Amino acid sequence: MIKNMIKNMIKKDKIIFDNKYPKVNYIGNKEKLANWICDYFPKNTNSVFDAFSGGSSIGYESKKRGYKTISNDILKINYYLAQSLVENNKETLNEKDIDIIFNGKPLKGFMYRNYSEVFFFPEECMDLDLYRKNINKLSSEYKKSIAFTLIRRAMVRKMPYSRFNLNWEKIKQLRDEEYSYAKYKRKRAYHNESIKSHFIKNFKDYNNAVFNNGKNNKVYNDDIFNLLNTLSADIIYLDPPYTGTMNNYFGFYGLVDEYIHSKKLKPFENNFIDKKSSLALFDKLFSNLQNFKYWFLSYNNNSYPSKDELINIISQYSNDIQVIEKPYNYKVTGKAKKTKNTEYLFIINNDKFKECVNE
């Protein structure tokens, strides 16, 4: 604790913890935009709700800035990510835990039966089945969440394009180091490194990312529409999937949730994938934000609805809307063409909230 306090630094008039967000590798993450976004948080902010937390880059930055941070994501693995990095104030993995996780013989479980030569080679599936069984023997929920988070990182690292929606022939081709070298001048040998090796390489960084910001931070794993009326915070940060872009998060990471639960799962609803339903979802979202003083929304110029359409929707609920713009390109592996994007940050002052408070 004291060590942590010494490590803190003062930026402007706010305490900033200098712990480092580890390598997460989340599609559509805001890691490079986190400072830009959080620098717009008003001075009187005490609490932030990261409502579509994904890889937790904003939740982590908010925690570093000393805010009470609440996180939510519909995917279980993202809940574990947030539980280990945002809610968890002190627990880390030690050598004994590592021994527990990697102890024993590979076994034929859920992954072997369902995903051998679908996403991984059979012996890799058997390793994963053993590790999952062992992780559940760890002594606390926080230790389990760090362990699953590290296994996730390893699984993603082994997967070409870092997402679980490629077919096996393509995966095998891209994991062939000779082919990869001939075609891309890179062997990408990390795809063939073992899960254990990736885990061990990263575990210190994940341990070092754990810190206490003195707040009772809290994480949820739910459809956002089930939570909006039960939670409140100064700021709600909204980073939904950008409709019309590559944004099928169940397709990207649903496999990791199936691994955790050891069962096949159905894709989640209210997913912002479909243009037809996305307008109605945005309207439903903004009509339910009474409990939050400021609404921050990330979006971009290549997504649907457009900036003007979003302003139309939001203006039914507030007259105080600002849109900040920044040139920004997401790194998309496996896509030949890069488009030029402008990232938007909508900042909305919930004037109704002020009215309630002042009454």
Ligand SMILES: C[S@@+](CC[C@H](N)C(=O)[O-])C[C@H]1O[C@@H](n2cnc3c(N)ncnc32)[C@H](O)[C@@H]1O
């Ligand atoms: C653009 S990503 C968030 C990225 C995140 N800000 C980061 O920096 O990594 C959108 C996230 O919304 C989640 N999501 C989609 N629909 C949801 C819903 N109805 N309720 C809660 N989370 C949802 C997805 O699982 C995905 O992680």
